[in-house]
Amino acid sequence: MWLFVAFLALPLIEIALLVTVGGYLGLWWTLAIVIGTAVAGVLVIRRQGLRAAEGLQRAAQLRRNPVGLLAGNALIVLAALLLILPGFLTDALGLLLLLPPVRQLVVRGLSMRAQIFTTRAADGPRRSGSDVIDGEFFEIEQDQVDGPPNGHRPSGWTRH
DSSP states (O other): OHHHHHHHHHHHHHHHHHHHHHHHHOHHHHHHHHHHHHHHHHHHHHHHHHHHHHHHHHHHHTTOOOHHHHHHHHHHHHHHHHHHSSSHHHHHHHHHHTSHHHHHHHHHHHHHHHHHHHHHHHHOOOOTTSOOOOOOOOOOOGGGOOOOTTSOOOOSSSOO
16 A cells, blocks of 8 residues: 555656756756756766676686675666756665765665565464374285385385
């Protein structure tokens, strides 16, 4: 539900900010800022693609886990996309995500949420504290068991 409200509220907030800032700065300065941040977003995406490839290659050579690197790169690309979108709120959020401490906070928060989610999913519903094993069985009479070909005595658990 909150996603739907945000989806409706974001354009209204952006329009209000554009009108307010445009009234204060003037049309041409407002357009220059919006176009400038869009160009900056495109440049960030182009530069980040090369850096991401180099970082992944370096992590593979050093045999390190690339998850943190991938998360940081994804947030930089998200920041660039927010810069490309016209509006001051998305530009402010994009600029914030370009700051390394903010990205580290976001990655840490997302990883904590992912750990909580995976822990809950792994726990699953419990019944009376005991594990339940589902399976099928059928009894084999002793006269149905042939002698094993390798000379070992049959265990009674399998048919030889």
